Amino acid sequence: MLPFRRFIIFRENRKEQIRINRVEMRLLRDTSNPFNLTNERFTDLFRLTKDLVYYLAEELNIHLHQPQRSTAIHPVSAILATLAFYATGTYQRPLGENYFPGVIGAIDGTDVLIERPKQEEHNYINRKGLHSMNVQFICDYDLNILSVNARYAGSSHDSFIWRNSAIQVELQGCFANGDRHSWLLGDSGYPQQP
Template identity: 35%
Template sequence: MMVAHLLALADDQRNMLRVHRRFLRDNTDPFYLPEARFIELFRLNKESALELLGEISPYMKDGIRITFVPKAIRMVSALHYYATGSFLRDIGQDFVCPLSKTTICRSINEVTLIIQNKIMMKYIKFPTSLEMKNRIRQRFFNATGFPGVIGAIDCTHVKIKKPSAEDEYCYINRKGFFSKNVQLICDYDLNILAGYARFGGSTHDAFIWENCKVRQLMQQQYEQNIYTCWLIGDSGYPLQPWLMTPYRNPETRGEENFNNHHIQARNCIERLNGVLKKVFACLSSDRGILFNPVYSGAIINACLTLHNFRKLHNMPMPEINYTQDTNIDIGEHETMESNATILQDARRIRENLVRNYFN
């Protein structure tokens, strides 16, 4: 009896000494976060983030000292900045990425330049083959009834830090803030086909178009009679055989139908602008990119690349309430066309579309 009592007492003492510990998340590893929280902070799920890390890791610097910051932490620091647009000190003080402001700057710079220079061309491709063009063209036609479209084009302003005094005039836009005027081309499913973040906010959309490689490519293909296809843009662009714009003053029912279907087909580029600024808050007017214009362009290119990367991995896209922008900067671009034959050809193509599809 006494022996049993002593054994029970010893067992009770062992139970009292036993410490029941909870499993705590590793604060140094963001991949220990719950999946939903990870997506909220970095705009990618863990699987796609690891795939991105595998792609950019060979180009990232390897640590020598014992205090080096792991590549995964550097990458998610940059992703967190793109997603939130927060000031660098706020990101560094975040419990997910507890780094100094200097380290955050270096991490964003490293990841941004790698994405722009090494993998951007892999994920953003303008359709050049007949198969790719036919697939995009059929998608537009099935969804909107507008034939021959291989992409919608528009520009959007991304707020940036005030540039130096001698360059201010290049970046002040018509709304009164400093920005980059970013040209985007997308398909109906919001996949970015081309992005051009070189010019400042004071540059007109039509000027950017006339100086981009896509315009040169499409004109060359038109002159060689390779494909019959075009982009669609608003009235701020010149009417060209490879760029269909709406009638400014429709006079017939067919011309009104053309404009209505044109608006439906061009809706995708307006939605893309909204999605980009909602997913990547650093591109929104509320935040803006607080860096010099050249580096801001690199950050924009990185976000465009990540958008297509997200699409490829079926990441959810936010719902955008699209409203038609009636404040279009209209100029007499058709009269500015140096080659009258090109303008005549464009008008003939547009009239054929009205007669064959919209009457």
């Protein structure tokens, strides 16, 4: 299957996954109550059952400050944030998994060294002074390669390759047709675009 077609199929499957996550997040967002999540999702996020978290909140209640302002963090929310951190060892992973719906992949370029070409040698010299091709990869969260673009010489910048890629044209078309929930993440070598 062509990489571009595989990318389109992945994006369609991702849309369905986003729709399902959006329903769960709407429950969380609308009521600000993680206890409205399914038991399975709750346990995945916090590594404890709802009953165990209720028990823990009761036990810790005397040690926690009660909120005085309406904008204060509720003690149970503080406990859940702590549990999420203990479950993963990071603040970033839960944030990425739960609050960045729509990320369809990550993009970056890498230099692949080649032998010195006989024609137009100067185009193949990268920023390190070596002969290479700048190969652009797009992969999903599970490191499955969705797209490879190996048409450009080592002197080409990542943003130039992106501007001339079929994937960029496809995503611009999706945005023009109302898709505001598909995101491709890249480093500072890529422009921020709709």
